[in-house]
Amino acid sequence: MESNDLKGKRVLVTGGTKGIGKAIADELAQAGAAVITSARTKSAEGTHHFIAADLTKADQVLALANEIENTFGGIDILINNVGGLTTPGGGHSTLTDAHWQQELDLNLISAIRLDRILLPKMIEQKSGVIIHISSVAGKQALWNLNMAYAVSKAALNSYSKALATELADKGVRVLTVSPGATKTEPMIRFLNDYSTSAGITPEEGMKQLMAQTGGIPIGRMAEPVEVAQLVHFLVSPSAAYLTGSIYAIDGGSLPVVS
Template identity: 60%
Template sequence: MENIQDHTKELEGKVALVTGGTKGIGKAIADRLAIAGAKVIVTARNHPGQTESDHHFIAADLSGPEGVAKVAEEIAELFGGVDILINNMGANTFPGGGFSTLTDEHWNQALQINLLSSVRLDRALLPQMLAQKSGVIIHISSTSGMLPIWESTMAYSSAKAALNAYSKTLSGEVANQGVRVITVSPGLNKTQAMATFLEELSQNAGITVEEMTQNLMARLGGVPLGRMAEPEETAELVYFLVSPKASYITGANYIIDGGNLPVV
């Protein structure tokens, strides 16, 4: 995006961790926080290769406790801790078709990736925030946690719904200790992961990607703005929420979906 107007360095001196920060929404968030002056750490299972980014990269698989421990140890050694934690890691890589296609392994993977990775990182990095009596944790959820589709997102939606409940609960525990905890629930974003998801669905259905995209948007009830979000648009919301401008916001779930979710 080229419409970012605020180039102030209001996050100068802050250290931010963005999980899954090498592509898609995570990369957009990492880049936006860096523009605002934060020192940004990103994690992913594999190094993104050639990049012009100055973000500190940690290779780790956060779907298990070993990867979380590795990230926490390196951050403690090099940075002492973080002021901002963006739990962006998540994936919907599980079979569609409803309950009968999902094994115990699929359910366990969905919970490990979309819920427990955040729980473990919070548990590892939150004590330092509490000690300094300041910090912000953002859990990147999904509107799928509130608008599940049995054909394609059963396990993913269930894990994200659990993440929403956990995030709200944690916010109440730590609010009076100076730490804010917020959930952001994007709708459809124009990312490579979404493109891959739509391509797999279209192949299984025997239709074009364009037809599947329209079918998915219709299945969700339509998107009033008529398009997917750019990742940078979601990143702008996250940036606002971690900034001093949002100092009175905690415990909320911010939906950014182009008007799709049919609830008041």
């Protein structure tokens, strides 16, 4: 990728202070973009323009969009990265209405709200790219570990495809990136908690989890920067003909053709 191919582009990365989000923000800034990050709380390591926002709350989504409009006049690229697994495992009997709503608010509705409020300016300028960060769980749910999360990501995939079709002739591209196991703090924490509860080592826990999904043929988790590099390509001029597709970055773990 060219090191300056995003010069002059205004980018918002939600959940952009840690993990995959931070890697994306850093990667796109290095490519010349003016990067804005949002999260509930600011990280001490952040070097990009930061706006605090809880995107599960409609009023804070509106406040975020208003600050972006007043400070930057809009954005050119939106990375909907905020999300996560926040509900317990154990299957349907462990999940309450509140659990389902919590997961949908975080992983689906937050992106829908932000898209809706930022899209009019993109349509007006007849250009823009929206990336939804999903998960391979959206295509391969593990009932005992991530049922509500997987369902919310599957819904995000469907919404993203529909939105891409709607906007294709308006100059706005919409794409989905679905990481598999990625070496982030939440993933390491999840592995440690899972292993502790099972009375096994984190290495054994990783093997058990991977056995449920068929393993990772490449033999390791992804690094956040590898996801960021894929996102960089997809938002760049080199990907101008791409829209509506889901890109798994999973080391070959999804046992499906599509």
